[in-house]
Amino acid sequence: EVQLLESGGGLVQPGGSLRLSCAASGFSFSTYAMNWVRQAAGKGLEWVSSIGNSDGSTYYPDSVKGRFTISRDNSKNTLYLQMNSLRVEDTAVYYCAKRTDGSGSRGGSFDIWGQGTMVTVSS
Amino acid sequence: DIVMTQSPDSLAVSLGERATINCKASQSVLYRSNNKNYLAWYQQKVGQPPKLLIYWASTRESGVPDRFSGSGSGTDFTLTISSLQAEDVAVYYCQQYDSTPYTFGQGTKLEIK
Numbered sequence: 001e002v003q004l005l006e007s008g009g010g011l012v013q014p015g016g017s018l019r020l021s022c023a024a025s026g027f028s029f030s031t032y033a034m035n036w037v038r039q040a041a042g043k044g045l046e047w048v049s050s051i052g053n054s055d056g057s058t059y060y061p062d063s064v065k066g067r068f069t070i071s072r073d074n075s076k077n078t079l080y081l082q083m084n085s086l087r088v089e090d091t092a093v094y095y096c097a098k099r100t101d102g103s104g105s106r107g108g109s110f111d112i113w114g115q116g117t118m119v120t121v122s123s
Numbered sequence: 124d125i126v127m128t129q130s131p132d133s134l135a136v137s138l139g140e141r142a143t144i145n146c147k148a149s150q151s152v153l154y155r156s157n158n159k160n161y162l163a164w165y166q167q168k169v170g171q172p173p174k175l176l177i178y179w180a181s182t183r184e185s186g187v188p189d190r191f192s193g194s195g196s197g198t199d200f201t202l203t204i205s206s207l208q209a210e211d212v213a214v215y216y217c218q219q220y221d222s223t224p225y226t227f228g229q230g231t232k233l234e235i236k
Binding site: 035037044045046047050059060061062095097100105106107108109110111113114115116 | 154161163165167172173174175178179184216218220221222223224225226227228229230
């Protein structure tokens with residue numbers, strides 16, 4: 001069964017750090033680009049980052065650039081999101097999502113999604 | 124950034140009737156080199172992650188019922204549900220994946236009338 005399982009969410013103070021993980025199974029993880037997408041309570045979807053399959057290419061929106069770092073370990077079939085200098089407005093459910101292609105900024109749609117992990121930034 | 128604007132924000136349709144959701148991109152998401160529109164539609168039910176319905180603007184994802192269809196090109200796109208079923212109650216999002224930052228529409232909440 002194709003599956004993505006996020007972990008690492010929790011409560012953190014403003015200015016703090018958190019590392020999310022996403023364990024992939026049921027497909028050839030190293031073949032596909034991967035993404036993080038977040039959703040604040042009652043709000044829409046916001047793309048957070050993307051990483052190519054093996055070329056190390058990474059992409060971020062301005063809202064997280066310089067604070068978040070996406071990475072992957074293809075030997076462990078795992079995607080990561082290191083989040084530093086967290087702000088209250090980063091509070092959301094964070095989903096990892098598989099892209100249908102391998103790399104590049106002109107990408108593919110997101111065909112597999114995890115169940116999400118909740119990140120709460122509050123003092 | 125490409126801004127995606129959906130209309131309407133919410134929609135109530137009777138069971139068995141047609142539902143139509145529109146999505147407009149602030150610039151074209153058609154890539155001339157391969158004549159593909161980098162536009163997807165997702166369905167999100169309460170408490171669940173999004174689910175891919177349509178990609179390349181009109182290609183139905185495997186397993187998606189054929190009552191769902193996508194159309195449009197360039198900047199104007201439509202998701203149509205030909206005969207609404209109770210299980211189609213959800214929020215629907217369009218997304219462009221032509222260029223980063225990948226952007227989603229604000230969502231359209233579909234309910235039963």
